[in-house]
Amino acid sequence: MYRAMWKGRTALMVWMLAALLLAPLLACAKGAAPANAVLVVGDSLSAAHNIPAESGWVNLLQQRVKQQVKPAPAIINASISGETTAGALTRLPGLLAKHRPAVVVIELGGNDALRGLTPVQLRGNLEKMIVASQKAGAKVLLLGIDVPPNYGPAYRQRLKDVYAGLASQYKVPLLPFLLDGVALQPGLMQADGLHPTAAAQPRVLDNVWPHLKPLL
Template structure:
C-alpha cells in the first residue's frame, strides 16, 4: 500500500467517524418529539369566544401541564368559533398529519344542534373523527355538549346518548357535559346564554382535567 492510498483511507475513516458522532446532534436539532402534542378540535366553547384568548380553558390547560406534567406536551388549539362536526372532519386529516398528536380532544356538536342537524348525522361525523384519530395512533377524549331546554327532552336525550354510545363503542373517555357547574350560573355565562365568561374558564378546565390527565 502506497503512502497516498493510506492517507486516503485514514481520511475516509475520519469522515465516517465524524458523521457517526454528528448523528445524535442532528437528531436533537429536529426539536422535541411532537408525539407529545395534545390537539384540541372544538368550536367557540374552546376558541375563547368573546373573551381574551389567554383566559380560555385551552390556554389555561397549557399552563397547567407545565406545572403538573414532568414532560409537558404542546397544546395545539385548532378550535374555531362556529365550527361544526362536518367542518372539523374535513380539517382533521391535515391537522393529524401536521401535528402528529398523541391525544386528540374533540369538543363539537353545539353548532350542529343549533343548525338542526339530527343526532344520527352528528354521530356519523364524530365517529369518523374518532376512527381517524385512533388510526393515527392518538388517544381520544370526547367532550359532550347539551342544548337549551326549548329543544325538548327527547332531542336532548338522543344527543346525550350519541356521545355515550360513541364513547362506549370506541372505548374513549367521555365528559358528558363540558359546561357542568357553569351553564346554569348566570354570573358565569355571557349575555347570549351559550358561552362561558372568562371567570368560568378555570371551572371548565377543572371539568376536563381529570379525564385528560391520565392520557398524557
C-alpha cells in the same frame, strides 16, 4: 484496494451517524410539535369566544400542565368559533400530520345541533374523527355538549346517546357535558346564554381535567 473499500465504508458509517444525530434537530427547526402534544379541536366553547384568549380554559390548561405534568405537553388549540363536526373533520388530517399529537380532545357538536344536523350525521362525523385520531396513534378525549331545553327532551337524549355510544364503542373517556355546573348559572354565562364568561373558564377546566390528566 481493501484500504480504499474500508475508507469508503467508514465514510458511509460516519455519514449515517451524522444523519441520525441531526434528524431531531432538523425536525425542531421545521417546527415539528413534540410527540406528547395535546391537540384540542373544538368550537367557540374552546376558542375563548368574546373573552380574552388568555382567559379561555384551553390556555388555562397550558398553565396547569406546566405545573403538574413533567415533561409538560404542548397544548395546541385548533378550535374555531362556529366550527361544525363536518368542518373539523375536513381539517383534522392536516392537523394530525402537522402536530403528531399524543392526545386529541374533541369538543364539537353544539353548532351541528343549532343548525339542525341530525344526531346520526353528528355521530358519523365524530366517529370518523375518533378513528382517524386513533389510527394516527393518539389517545382521544370526547367532550359532550347539550342544547337548550326548548329543543325537547327526546332530541337532547339522542345527543347524549351519541357521545355515550361512541365513548363505549371506541373505549375513549367522555366528559358528558362540558359546561356542567356552568350552564344556566348567573354570572357564568354570557348574555347569549350559550357561551361561558371568563369567570367560568376555571370551572370548565376543572370539568375537563380529571378526564384528561390520566391520558397525559
